[in-house]
Amino acid sequence: QLYREARECLTLLSQRLGSQKFFFGDSPASLDALVFSRLAPLLKAKLPNGKLQQHLKSLQNLCNYCTSILSLYFPWDGGESRPPPHPAGLGYGSEAEEDPHKRRNQLLSVLVGLAAMLGYAFLSGIVSIQRGRVEPAGRQPVALEEEEEEE
DSSP: OHHHHHHHHHHHHHHHHTTOSBTTBSSOOHHHHHHHHHHHHHHHSOOSSOHHHHHHHHOHHHHHHHHHHHHHHOTTOSSOOSOOOOOTTSSOOOHHHHOTTHHHHHHHHHHHHHHHHHHHHHHHTSSOOOOOOOOOTTOOOOOOOHHHHHO
């Protein structure tokens, strides 16, 4: 019954899409993002039971819809899941060449963040430094609890 309902849903989506590029005309809407997020894995994944996948592949407009979105928004995805390499001859090289001061910048950001947190802690009173006299060992002043002081 679940497969039957899923097949019916795919058929209804196919009928609603018709020959349009997207569900609401020539530009994508949030419905297109939702539908694509469900159809693309079903279309591209290797599944143990391919009944539903075969039905989707028989609905040519939904297959074209997925392929169109993949090529429009994910042009590097030709079976791989990584972005395309940088074009040759444009001065791109290794990561170290792209940002030679990357490690220094990371260290500076950590130090600035630490200084900001410490500054906030001091200014808000979370941390305070109190200066006091140092008594010789054995002569430490004893602090009384508030209740004992009142008596």
